[in-house]
Amino acid sequence: MATIYVCDREGAERSIQGTDGFSLMETLRAGGFEEILAICGGCASCATCHVYVDAAFLEKLSPMSLDEDDLLDASAHRRPESRLSCQIRVSDALDGLRVTIAPED
C-alpha cells in the first residue's frame, strides 16, 4: 500500500491510501476528491483528471503517451510536472507521492 499526499484546489492537504493496480484517478476519486471529474472514465480523452506531480516522483512514473501529451497541451494550466492521473498506475514504488490537483480548465 502506498500513502499518497494530495493537495486539493483549496490548498488543503490530506493523505490517502493507494491500492496496487488501480489508477491514481480512481484512487483520488475513491478518496473523496470529487474535483477530479474524470468525465471520460480514464480513457485519456477529457483531461479532467489533471494533476501536478511532485518533481521527485516524475521519473518513477510510466512515461507519457502521445495522447496524454496532446491532451495536456490543450490545458491552459499545463506545467512541466503535469500528468493525467488516469494514466498513472499506483504501486508501492509511489509510496510518499505528493500530488496537487490542477485548476479546472
Place this chain on the structure above:
Amino acid sequence: MTLDTLEPVRLNVPTDDVDLFCDDILRYPYEAYARLREKGPVVFLTRHNIFALPRYAPVRTVLEDHETYISGKGVGLSKFGNQSRRGTPIASDPPLHTKRRGLVAERLSLRSVREITPDLQRQADVLVGTVAEQGEFDGVADFSRRFPLMVMADLIGLPQDGREHLLEWADAGFNLFGPPNERVAKSEERFPEVRDYIRSLEQPGRLRPGSMGAAIYEAAARGEIEFDQCGPLIMAYLMAGLDTTINAISAALLLFGRHPDQWDLVRENPRLIAMALNEVIRLESPIQNLRRVVTREHELEGAILEEGVSVLVMFGSANRDESRWQDADRFDVKRNPVGHLAFGMGIHNCAGQTLARAEAASLLEALARRARRIEVGEPEWHLNNVIRGLERLPVRLVA
C-alpha cells in the same frame, strides 16, 4: 466430427434461446438482459450461436483485451455487414487499427472540439429557442436528429445536397451489425445508394476544403490510406456520429422529462450536466451489443472459449448490472457513473466521445437556461438491431 461433439463445450455454460434482435426485445430489452445476467456471466445464445456476456466484469475484461478478443473479423453478426465495414477502425485490429484511427484523431481531439464548442453552444441556443416557441414538438425529429446531423455533416464537409438521406443510411448501416434478419435484408437493399453517394464524394471539390473528409482524401494522396478506402472510412465516421449521439440526446429528454426532480438538480447546478450525460447513456446506451472473435482457447469466468468462437459484448446490459451499480435501473444524476461502458473501453473506445459530449452538453445547457420543466408524452421506440433509441417523443418545454 458431427456438430454434436461441439455441444459439451457449449454446455459448460447456461444457454438461452432468446432472439435479442426481435421487435419485442428491441423495444423492451431490459427484462431479457436481467434474465441473462441471472443465468451467468457467460450465456450461450442458441439462436445467434454466440456467447453472450450480460454482466459488467466480463464485458470490461473483453474490451480491455484486444488481443484475445479481436474486432478485425467484424463486430457485427452478419457477414454482409462485416464485409461492408472492413478496414474501418471499429472493425480492425492493430497495427491497421492504430493507423486508421490515427488518421483523423486530431479532428476529434479535445483541442479541436474546444475550438468548435462556442459554435455548438450558439447553434444549440438557436435550436432550443426554436422548439421552445413551437409549443409541443417531436423531441426526435425536431430536436435530437437535427443537431448531430448538422454537426457531423459540417465536420466531414459534406455537400448540402444528399444530406436528406444520411439518417436513413446511418440507420441501415447500424442494422447491418445485427444477425441475418429482416432488418438486415432491408438494409442491404440500401447499399447501392450509399455506394453511389460515396463515389460522388470522390469528385474533386465535393468535400469542403479543410474539412475532415477532405483530410482523409489528402491522406490518400500521401499514400497513407488506399484511395478506395476513403469513402467507406468517411461513411463509418459519419454513421458512428449520428444515431449514437441522436439517441443520447433523445434519451436525455425522455429521462429528464420523466424525472423532474433530476432536472431540478441539473438546473440548480449545471456543472452536473457532464456527469448526468454519462448517467443518461449508462441507462439507455445508444449502442447495445457488438461482437468480438476469440483468438485462443481460454477460460472466461469458468466458460471455456475455443479459438474462433464469438462473444457478444452487451454494453447496455453491463451498464445495468446490479453487481456493479447500486439501484442500477434508477436514473440518478448524483451517482458516480464513471466506469460505464456506453462509449466502450480499451483501444476501440469511442473516438468521437469528446465531440458527442460537447454536442449533448451544449443542448442540455441551453435547455437548462430556458426550460423549468421538460414535459414528455408517450415515447415510440425506433427498432434497430443494435441502436437503442426513439422514433418519436412528444415534448413541451415549460419556461
